[in-house]
Amino acid sequence: MTRIEVKPELLDWAVVRSGKDRAKLQKRFSKLDEWQRGELLPTLKQLEDFAKATYTPLGYLFLETPPEDKMPIRDFRTVMGRAPRRPSPNLLDTIYQMQRRQEWMREFLQEHGAGRLEFIGSATYESPVVELAGAIRATLGFDVDWASAFATWEDALRAMKSAIEEIRILVFTNGIVGNNTSRALDPEEFRGFVLTDDLAPLIFVNGNDAKGAQMFTLAHELAHLWLGETGVFALPNLQPSENRVEEYCNKVAAEFLVPAVALREVWNRCGNLSRDFQPLARRFKVSALVAARRALDESLITKEEFLIFYRNQTRRVAKKSGGDFFRTQNNRVGARFASAVDRATREGSLLYRDAYHLTDLSGETFRKYLGNIQTA
Numbered sequence: 001m002t003r004i005e006v007k008p009e010l011l012d013w014a015v016v017r018s019g020k021d022r023a024k025l026q027k028r029f030s031k032l033d034e035w036q037r038g039e040l041l042p043t044l045k046q047l048e049d050f051a052k053a054t055y056t057p058l059g060y061l062f063l064e065t066p067p068e069d070k071m072p073i074r075d076f077r078t079v080m081g082r083a084p085r086r087p088s089p090n091l092l093d094t095i096y097q098m099q100r101r102q103e104w105m106r107e108f109l110q111e112h113g114a115g116r117l118e119f120i121g122s123a124t125y126e127s128p129v130v131e132l133a134g135a136i137r138a139t140l141g142f143d144v145d146w147a148s149a150f151a152t153w154e155d156a157l158r159a160m161k162s163a164i165e166e167i168r169i170l171v172f173t174n175g176i177v178g179n180n181t182s183r184a185l186d187p188e189e190f191r192g193f194v195l196t197d198d199l200a201p202l203i204f205v206n207g208n209d210a211k212g213a214q215m216f217t218l219a220h221e222l223a224h225l226w227l228g229e230t231g232v233f234a235l236p237n238l239q240p241s242e243n244r245v246e247e248y249c250n251k252v253a254a255e256f257l258v259p260a261v262a263l264r265e266v267w268n269r270c271g272n273l274s275r276d277f278q279p280l281a282r283r284f285k286v287s288a289l290v291a292a293r294r295a296l297d298e299s300l301i302t303k304e305e306f307l308i309f310y311r312n313q314t315r316r317v318a319k320k321s322g323g324d325f326f327r328t329q330n331n332r333v334g335a336r337f338a339s340a341v342d343r344a345t346r347e348g349s350l351l352y353r354d355a356y357h358l359t360d361l362s363g364e365t366f367r368k369y370l371g372n373i374q375t376a
Contacts (some may be wrong), residue, residue: 003041013066018054055089121228133255147285175207193232212287219253
């Protein structure tokens, strides 16, 4: 039986990096303490299992010293002058997966003669917030009162996602890494990220975040694309970091969803009833969270009032699981992306093996999903 020499500090690093409970790992790998003390060497199979359990690339365990996990894209998560926490394996693996999808989609679009998207990077920080919000609406085919056509803000959110994909922006919403239900994404770590590209721009929204907050995140990410700024962000309590990019994108997102002039009209008409934010939510077809956030922007409420409301709302929102499989996959895989993968496999330019890897689906499940893209 071949045993593999591995430095104890690399094992320690893998345990800490994984964020997993050490006692649970010790229960699964009964000789872990002995490995870390150098008293016993693991077999290759044991080391492979350990790497998988700690979400560690196997090759990292053969290095001389622990590597530094670097965010592959710009990190906008700094809050109150503090550096953002080290990115978790779940966040990193999600970014890498989205980068692979974007790279493949870019090549697919180039092969099919797609032109560059003129709106990507078309704005600057000097662009007036109201004008940029209007430009985004116009590109999506929305007028200033677009959301009023929908019965609920959930309907408006679905229409918003659909319109975004129609202008060739890839949109993915997922609360786990791929389809791995044991690897949940933490909204306290990040709310979303955006990968700017003038052929295949990509937006990722953390599906574990409160549904009401996801709408604001999506609008925030659109502003990033118009600025041409790639990055990951957290927006704790829907507040931006001390960064001009984040502050500007928040203002644009707020104006896109709830125009300031119309907001003040409703606020003045409803008086104190506005402070439960339901009149605003109904009028603009946004969640009460987004309505409260917009009221804060316009100094209609204090930051303390907003934070109390925010905490009460997020405590009351229960995360739902399950649901229709095909609708869930439309969020995780993205209807536009899945349609492109389907076309490529039918044309013979993409092997099914590679299609499975890109979509995190395989075999009969893959085929059934592709057959339900249009109806899901």
